[in-house]
Amino acid sequence: MDNEKMGRVPVPRSDSVRVAVRVRPFSQREKNSGSQCVISMHSGNISIRDPKNEERVKTFTFDLTYWSHDGFQKDEDGVLIPSDPASKFAGQSDVFHDIGRGILDSAWRGYNATLLAYGQTGSGKSYSMIGFGTNKGLIPRVCEELFQAIEKQKENLEPQVMFSMLEIYNEQIRDLLSRTKAPGGLRVREDQQLGFFVEGLKWVPCENYAQIEKLVEQGSKIRMTASTNMNASSSRSHMLIAIQFKQVFLDTALTKRSSINMVDLAGSERQRSSGSEGDRLREGSRVNLSLTSLGNVISALADLAMGKKVLHIPYRDSVLTKLLQSALGGNSRTTLIAALSPADICYEETLSTLRYAERAKKVRNRAVINTCPLARASRAENALLLGFRGAGAAGSCDVGRAASNAICLQGLGISDKHASFVNLDGKVTVAPHSKCKVIVNGVPVTGRTKLQHLDRIILGSNSAFLYVGFPSERGAEDLSRFDYDFFQLERAAAEGVSVATLGCVSPGDDQADPSILAVFQDYVKLMPLVVEANQMSEELKKGLTMELKVKNLASSDSRGYDLQKEVMVKVTKQGTHEVWIWSKAKFINRKFLMEELYQRFLESRDSHVAQEDDPFWDPLEVVHLGSAHVWLQPLAHCMMLEEQVEFLNCDGLEEAVLHIRITPCSPEGWAHGEEDMVIDPLELLGKRIDFQTHIVRCLGVKWLKEDGSRGIQMGYKIYDLPNTLYTKPVWKSVNPRIEETVHFAALGASREFLDYLLTNALIVDLWGLQAQKLDNPEGATRTAAREAKQVCAQQASSDAQLARALKVFYQGMGVARGQLLRLRRCRPPEDDQMLRPFVHQQSQMLKDLEDLLESSLHKLKADVAFIVKKRKEYLLPSQQ
Numbered sequence: 001m002d003n004e005k006m007g008r009v010p011v012p013r014s015d016s017v018r019v020a021v022r023v024r025p026f027s028q029r030e031k032n033s034g035s036q037c038v039i040s041m042h043s044g045n046i047s048i049r050d051p052k053n054e055e056r057v058k059t060f061t062f063d064l065t066y067w068s069h070d071g072f073q074k075d076e077d078g079v080l081i082p083s084d085p086a087s088k089f090a091g092q093s094d095v096f097h098d099i100g101r102g103i104l105d106s107a108w109r110g111y112n113a114t115l116l117a118y119g120q121t122g123s124g125k126s127y128s129m130i131g132f133g134t135n136k137g138l139i140p141r142v143c144e145e146l147f148q149a150i151e152k153q154k155e156n157l158e159p160q161v162m163f164s165m166l167e168i169y170n171e172q173i174r175d176l177l178s179r180t181k182a183p184g185g186l187r188v189r190e191d192q193q194l195g196f197f198v199e200g201l202k203w204v205p206c207e208n209y210a211q212i213e214k215l216v217e218q219g220s221k222i223r224m225t226a227s228t229n230m231n232a233s234s235s236r237s238h239m240l241i242a243i244q245f246k247q248v249f250l251d252t253a254l255t256k257r258s259s260i261n262m263v264d265l266a267g268s269e270r271q272r273s274s275g276s277e278g279d280r281l282r283e284g285s286r287v288n289l290s291l292t293s294l295g296n297v298i299s300a301l302a303d304l305a306m307g308k309k310v311l312h313i314p315y316r317d318s319v320l321t322k323l324l325q326s327a328l329g330g331n332s333r334t335t336l337i338a339a340l341s342p343a344d345i346c347y348e349e350t351l352s353t354l355r356y357a358e359r360a361k362k363v364r365n366r367a368v369i370n371t372c373p374l375a376r377a378s379r380a381e382n383a384l385l386l387g388f389r390g391a392g393a394a395g396s397c398d399v400g401r402a403a404s405n406a407i408c409l410q411g412l413g414i415s416d417k418h419a420s421f422v423n424l425d426g427k428v429t430v431a432p433h434s435k436c437k438v439i440v441n442g443v444p445v446t447g448r449t450k451l452q453h454l455d456r457i458i459l460g461s462n463s464a465f466l467y468v469g470f471p472s473e474r475g476a477e478d479l480s481r482f483d484y485d486f487f488q489l490e491r492a493a494a495e496g497v498s499v500a501t502l503g504c505v506s507p508g509d510d511q512a513d514p515s516i517l518a519v520f521q522d523y524v525k526l527m528p529l530v531v532e533a534n535q536m537s538e539e540l541k542k543g544l545t546m547e548l549k550v551k552n553l554a555s556s557d558s559r560g561y562d563l564q565k566e567v568m569v570k571v572t573k574q575g576t577h578e579v580w581i582w583s584k585a586k587f588i589n590r591k592f593l594m595e596e597l598y599q600r601f602l603e604s605r606d607s608h609v610a611q612e613d614d615p616f617w618d619p620l621e622v623v624h625l626g627s628a629h630v631w632l633q634p635l636a637h638c639m640m641l642e643e644q645v646e647f648l649n650c651d652g653l654e655e656a657v658l659h660i661r662i663t664p665c666s667p668e669g670w671a672h673g674e675e676d677m678v679i680d681p682l683e684l685l686g687k688r689i690d691f692q693t694h695i696v697r698c699l700g701v702k703w704l705k706e707d708g709s710r711g712i713q714m715g716y717k718i719y720d721l722p723n724t725l726y727t728k729p730v731w732k733s734v735n736p737r738i739e740e741t742v743h744f745a746a747l748g749a750s751r752e753f754l755d756y757l758l759t760n761a762l763i764v765d766l767w768g769l770q771a772q773k774l775d776n777p778e779g780a781t782r783t784a785a786r787e788a789k790q791v792c793a794q795q796a797s798s799d800a801q802l803a804r805a806l807k808v809f810y811q812g813m814g815v816a817r818g819q820l821l822r823l824r825r826c827r828p829p830e831d832d833q834m835l836r837p838f839v840h841q842q843s844q845m846l847k848d849l850e851d852l853l854e855s856s857l858h859k860l861k862a863d864v865a866f867i868v869k870k871r872k873e874y875l876l877p878s879q880q
């Protein structure tokens with residue numbers, strides 16, 4: 001089974017993107033036209049002078065500067081070398097020495113490494129990356145040295161190299177190792193752990209440099225190029241060569257992985273100078289889209305690194321930025337090489353390249369070593385099987401972290417002595433030690449449990465095993481279907497989460513909505529991560545409980561349409577009940593940082609971290625508890641509406657009840673009477689409509705029942721008014737009284753406004769407020785809190801009864817209002833003969849109305865009397 005999972009070892013600090021600049025020689029064309037060199041380099045600084053104004057010189061500083069403009073000659077092999085010892089000329093080997101070696105060093109150590117070549121067309125990007133003839137560039141040199149080093153490696157290392165090569169052209173991806181071109185190009189997909197990846201891209205396993213050399217040659221031939229006005233062999237496509245390098249250490253069963261990305265970017269020149277037209281214009285703009293997006297991502301990350309507030313990093317804006325997501329601001333050691341033309345005619349472009357490079361310099365990445373400890377788990381799985389084989393027909397073996405166990409297991413949530421397997425008369429059972437986590441076929445077990453052939457076992461957080469029974473029990477099953485996802489799907493099903501529970505298109509229809517399927521996939525992917533995060537929280541004594549939730553976005557649609565759902569993680573601090581809601585992206589990011597901290601803890605037993613850097617900490621935040629829909633239709637008839645509506649939380653359950661009144665009124669605020677009702681809303685067209693919203697109170701707020709020290713606040717937005725109106729915050733009350741009125745006026749009711757009233761609901765959002773509290777582990781305080789909670793719960797339960805009673809009452813009133821409206825609409829018949837049945841019908845309707853009013857009132861009275869009695873009962877003993 002494939003149960004690999006990435007574990008990560010931290011580096012002490014985050015790395016900035018390393019930026020190198022390189023100036024090429026004049027091209028023949030530049031020489032012929034008598035170009036002037038506008039660039040100079042001195043002690044690591046690079047200066048550029050404006051050819052139109054000699055005085056204007058701009059100087060930049062970068063990590064690496066390469067002068068390849070002059071001072072060189074060819075050796076007998078055609079390799080460019082310095083022409084004399086004093087020359088500052090930097091050849092391909094110098095660039096490789098700094099940049100290429102850095103990439104290889106990162107790869108061997110298990111870091112991801114990315115190299116980007118940026119610059120205008122013809123500035124020397126391909127020369128640095130691929131090279132020409134004997135002047136081999138970085139890519140071939142890196143690959144060659146990688147294999148040279150592999151050959152020198154010790155016996156106990158098993159290296160694996162996979163190679164891929166693609167081109168992004170016109171926002172479409174083409175596999176440069178495949179002769180067949182997928183129509184529309186290959187697609188970029190997103191995976192929780194892998195991030196963005198290209199679906200169906202060919203990855204070729206390579207065993208020597210010659211193979212890679214052949215692949216690069218083959219790929220380069222296929223590479224799509226089109227000439228522009230500026231350079232006949234120019235490329236307006238981005239080429240990305242990726243190498244997956246995996247080292248399997250046979251003695252420790254540990255693997256290290258590194259992903260090396262080397263990107264030759266398309267020319268960075270602006271549209272006006274490329275002279276593209278027609279289809280090419282589209283192509284040009286789309287090439288620029290990727291580069292513009294890259295610039296935007298770099299700018300956003302640079303701002304972020306400078307401490308500026310950045311709401312969003314636009315990785316998703318282009319194919320290129322998606323694929324470079326981890327290279328920029330993520331898990332990668334990244335180098336950008338900015339290729340520069342020395343010529344005065346390229347001044348503007350070169351200056352813009354230097355500015356771009358300067359921004360890139362500020363981007364900070366978080367490169368971490370990628371190790372795969374779960375390779376151990378699969379080894380242990382073999383050991384588990386072998387253990388039984390060795391044990392013969394009967395016996396027992398313990399599994400756990402400690403070396404004394406028959407099967408020694410590493411992994412998150414695995415205790416020193418975790419579980420024992422017993423084979424008695426050919427019947428195998430498993431039993432967890434103490435409270436250790438053991439899950440069999442998706443269900444947690446607490447006692448000794450019999451195992452059947454092909455049972456799925458999860459030990460600790462996520463160490464997954466398949467129990468393969470004795471040969472007599474085995475058939476010709478396909479074991480490959482029991483992959484990691486199988487285990488997680490089973491676990492999700494045991495927790496009651498499936499596509500069906502999340503919502504099908506229609507009952508009995510297997511064809512689930514694709515968005516539901518996507519949410520389910522997210523859920524299954526995040527579920528083991530949440531389990532791990534909880535385990536880390538427990539071991540690091542962070543006291544956080546994380547729960548995976550599916551948020552129904554329909555609650556925020558004013559027309560109640562069934563919108564998409566999304567997963568989120570509810571985080572609760574155990575002692576203080578503080579709550580945070582994390583988006584999927586935030587959780588994944590945090591999980592990554594948690595792993596770093598946890599890894600440090602494992603290595604040094606030190607998990608101390610400053611609060612602001614603690615992935616388990618966040619400042620207190622306001623939590624969205626739920627939304628209530630108040631349908632506005634009565635307003636379109638100039639009718640008052642008074643409702644008790646539920647605030648539904650993300651699970652679709654009642655979070656509280658809102659008591660709201662919306663009253664049509666005069667501009668001075670005088671409530672309209674029944675005589676002002678209109679049958680046809682169009683009668684109001686163009687007229688002034690005034691109404692007042694009055695939020696009376698909130699009832700049975702669960703948020704407060706869980707913790708009486710909290711508060712709530714409500715917010716709502718009417719029609720197209722830009723601002724959300726918030727009620728005052730109210731603390732420590734399960735049934736907070738609000739009593740806030742706001743007057744609205746539509747000066748000339750438009751058809752859109754009337755439509756809004758007829759078809760939309762006012763969405764009132766309920767927000768949970770929380771106050772800073774200290775963890776108080778004292779037992780006495782806990783008991784007091786528990787008692788207070790009990791009283792609070794009792795009170796809350798009677799409040800909820802009251803809320804329910806009122807709700808039933810108001811529902812009755814709603815029906816009564818409808819009947820009244822119908823009565824008002826009835827016009828007496830012209831025909832006298834029909835008058836009697838009309839009167840009869842009217843009196844019947846009035847009678848129904850009277851009955852309804854009476855029974856509603858009677859029920860309310862009875863309910864209130866019951867609640868008052870109950871309240872007295874539970875208040876009395878505590879007063880004694």
Ligand SMILES: Nc1ncnc2c1ncn2[C@@H]1O[C@H](COP(=O)(O)OP(=O)(O)OP(=O)(O)O)[C@@H](O)[C@H]1O
Pocket residue numbers: 023024025027068080119120121122123124125126127128132231233234235265266267339
């Ligand atoms: N450092 C260098 N030393 C010698 N010649 C160079 C150097 N850099 C570039 N050249 C030469 O300059 C020309 C343009 O370089 P190159 O093709 O690498 O540019 P480019 O930026 O990759 O352009 P494009 O994006 O259009 O492919 C080539 O003829 C190349 O041989």
